[in-house]
Amino acid sequence: MFFSKSWNPDGKHVYVTGGSTGLGLSVSILLVKKGAHVSIVARNQEKLDKALETLEEHRTSPSQKILAYSYSLLSAEDSEKAYKAVCAGHDGRAPDAVFNCAGASKPMFFVEMTKEDLEQGMANSFWIEAWTAWIAAKEMVRQGVKGKIVFVSSTLGYMTFVGWANYAPGRHALRGLGDTLASELRLYDIGVHTFFPPTMVTASYVEENKTKPEITKAIEGTDDGLTSEQAAAVLLRGEFSESGVEKGQSHITGDWITSSFRASTRGATPMNNWVIDSLWNFFALFAIPIWRRTVEYQIDAHKADHMEHLRKIGFLH
Amino acid sequence: MFFSKSWNPDGKHVYVTGGSTGLGLSVSILLVKKGAHVSIVARNQEKLDKALETLEEHRTSPSQKILAYSYSLLSAEDSEKAYKAVCAGHDGRAPDAVFNCAGASKPMFFVEMTKEDLEQGMANSFWIEAWTAWIAAKEMVRQGVKGKIVFVSSTLGYMTFVGWANYAPGRHALRGLGDTLASELRLYDIGVHTFFPPTMVTASYVEENKTKPEITKAIEGTDDGLTSEQAAAVLLRGEFSESGVEKGQSHITGDWITSSFRASTRGATPMNNWVIDSLWNFFALFAIPIWRRTVEYQIDAHKADHMEHLRKIGFLH
Numbered sequence: 001m002f003f004s005k006s007w008n009p010d011g012k013h014v015y016v017t018g019g020s021t022g023l024g025l026s027v028s029i030l031l032v033k034k035g036a037h038v039s040i041v042a043r044n045q046e047k048l049d050k051a052l053e054t055l056e057e058h059r060t061s062p063s064q065k066i067l068a069y070s071y072s073l074l075s076a077e078d079s080e081k082a083y084k085a086v087c088a089g090h091d092g093r094a095p096d097a098v099f100n101c102a103g104a105s106k107p108m109f110f111v112e113m114t115k116e117d118l119e120q121g122m123a124n125s126f127w128i129e130a131w132t133a134w135i136a137a138k139e140m141v142r143q144g145v146k147g148k149i150v151f152v153s154s155t156l157g158y159m160t161f162v163g164w165a166n167y168a169p170g171r172h173a174l175r176g177l178g179d180t181l182a183s184e185l186r187l188y189d190i191g192v193h194t195f196f197p198p199t200m201v202t203a204s205y206v207e208e209n210k211t212k213p214e215i216t217k218a219i220e221g222t223d224d225g226l227t228s229e230q231a232a233a234v235l236l237r238g239e240f241s242e243s244g245v246e247k248g249q250s251h252i253t254g255d256w257i258t259s260s261f262r263a264s265t266r267g268a269t270p271m272n273n274w275v276i277d278s279l280w281n282f283f284a285l286f287a288i289p290i291w292r293r294t295v296e297y298q299i300d301a302h303k304a305d306h307m308e309h310l311r312k313i314g315f316l317h
Numbered sequence: 318m319f320f321s322k323s324w325n326p327d328g329k330h331v332y333v334t335g336g337s338t339g340l341g342l343s344v345s346i347l348l349v350k351k352g353a354h355v356s357i358v359a360r361n362q363e364k365l366d367k368a369l370e371t372l373e374e375h376r377t378s379p380s381q382k383i384l385a386y387s388y389s390l391l392s393a394e395d396s397e398k399a400y401k402a403v404c405a406g407h408d409g410r411a412p413d414a415v416f417n418c419a420g421a422s423k424p425m426f427f428v429e430m431t432k433e434d435l436e437q438g439m440a441n442s443f444w445i446e447a448w449t450a451w452i453a454a455k456e457m458v459r460q461g462v463k464g465k466i467v468f469v470s471s472t473l474g475y476m477t478f479v480g481w482a483n484y485a486p487g488r489h490a491l492r493g494l495g496d497t498l499a500s501e502l503r504l505y506d507i508g509v510h511t512f513f514p515p516t517m518v519t520a521s522y523v524e525e526n527k528t529k530p531e532i533t534k535a536i537e538g539t540d541d542g543l544t545s546e547q548a549a550a551v552l553l554r555g556e557f558s559e560s561g562v563e564k565g566q567s568h569i570t571g572d573w574i575t576s577s578f579r580a581s582t583r584g585a586t587p588m589n590n591w592v593i594d595s596l597w598n599f600f601a602l603f604a605i606p607i608w609r610r611t612v613e614y615q616i617d618a619h620k621a622d623h624m625e626h627l628r629k630i631g632f633l634h
Binding site: 076109110111113115118122126130134137138141142156157159160161162163164165168169170171172173174175176177179180181183184185186187264265274278281285289295296299300302303306310315316 | 476632
């Protein structure tokens with residue numbers, strides 16, 4: 001922390017997954033504004049075309065390469081195809097940085113989940129980032145590129161509650177992968193960062209609210225969320241609590257709730273600032289048990305309604 | 318914590334996965350000694366037969382049902398077959414408690430992992446427990462069984478380092494699932510506990526050491542480990558730091574290293590004891606940054622050797 005130099009995206013080639021909407025698009029805009037060559041990958045060609053138009057508006061130099069490719073990133077094979085296409089756009093050279101912004105969630109009750117809900121949950125919250133990181137790490141090591149890999153987890157990578165059984169595990173798993181690689185990829189001078197954004201008011205958020213149980217919404221009640229622009233600024237520059245990729249920090253958080261969870265759930269993760277994090281930690285010692293008791297009270301009070309719901313959908317008779 | 322009653326396995330039906338060896342067998346022995354009906358599932362019939370013999374030696378009453386079934390637990394389908402067989406042994410009634418003790422690890426360098434190493438890593442560190450928990454939760458809710466689901470994670474569910482990229486994510490994911498369900502299954506009065514054992518000196522440990530990178534072994538150097546008997550005692554009775562399933566605690570740890578990680582990585586997890594955990598937390602504030610710097614120094618010093626290794630295996634030229 002004390003010795004890290006600031007990372008400057010100017011002139012670097014940055015690969016952003018999920019770059020056509022939400023956080024991925026907002027990060028891409030910031031990177032283009034800072035002079036980076038940006039390659040985005042997402043599934044929907046129409047959204048990619050629109051995103052490219054938006055990114056073009058922000059270019060700072062005619063030599064900047066701004067490219068878009070349509071691929072799914074849910075399997076190792078497709079992620080490899082996407083990565084190779086991104087490299088091919090730069091004569092085969094591995095990107096200097098990879099920002100894993102693709103992902104999705106579908107909150108619901110555990111007992112109502114199908115096998116597919118659980119498997120797709122893990123694919124959309126973990127593998128969609130892990131495959132690209134795996135392919136990128138191998139190629140960066142082969143080419144000797146001393147770059148960056150950025151994961152996007154969630155506040156739900158630190159803590160979790162009713163409704164998130166097919167999402168919080170994957171977000172926790174990303175923390176496990178990010179922390180392993182932050183340690184292991186030191187061997188190759190590759191930096192690894194994990195972002196834990198709170199609720200972001202994006203198209204995905206509208207989507208996830210369609211299946212989200214009422215009790216989960218009630219517990220989230222007070223969480224206003226960030227816009228994707230605010231979240232992208234935090235991720236890169238660390239507007240909040242002195243974090244951010246440019247400052248080289250391991251875990252990046254964007255609001256006071258997540259910061260207090262981060263400080264109280266650091267494990268062996270480097271602290272961003274020993275004094276400030278210790279204060280957050282002290283705050284969390286008192287605040288989080290109170291928060292948890294409130295949530296437990298809400299869940300317990302919801303029991304009768306929930307049993308009625310299970311009877312209505314035919315799970316119970 | 319303050320109001321929880323002690324859980325008594327006497328007369329209960331407990332399903333233990335991975336019950337033929339290691340922690341699963343040691344837990345099964347303790348449960349049989351305490352008068353529980355125990356059903357174990359594992360793959361190898363020969364080991365199951367031997368385990369049954371051992372369990373029979375510890376029975377306290379002729380009416381105790383001690384049963385064993387051979388199934389793989391890596392897929393949802395096989396886990397469901399195993400669970401149904403276990404219920405069938407008790408006229409279709411769902412077990413009162415499920416102890417998820419099956420699992421395996423294969424540590425190695427991330428850039429050397431194949432797609433299969435990553436997928437099998439997640440299967441053996443996460444799905445092997447998640448599928449059974451999912452099937453058990455649904456059946457317990459249907460039958461109104463107010464029981465327990467126990468996950469076995471690892472110290473590597475709290476923290477991680479070089480070599481564990483296909484294991485630490487799954488162990489972190491189990492924490493995410495355990496914490497989600499500890500919240501969600503309150504709706505049905507089902508208790509959820511997650512155990513974070515340190516190194517256990519078992520057959521699996523011998524197996525994992527075959528692929529473990531030297532740098533990973535060097536970092537683990539000072540960790541003596543527990544026997545599976547010691548770990549089983551901690552899990553049930555909480556010999557250490559006042560934890561254990563019988564005391565109804567959420568996160569269970571078995572040595573001072575993991576306890577300091579637990580206290581400093583609690584997130585929204587209930588503390589086992591506010592005062593003692595705060596002391597662990599205070600200790601961790603100083604001890605863990607020192608530990609991490611030591612590990613980072615070890616990894617950095619290993620760079621040249623590692624590059625030589627990558628050339629030797631043909632990854633680099």
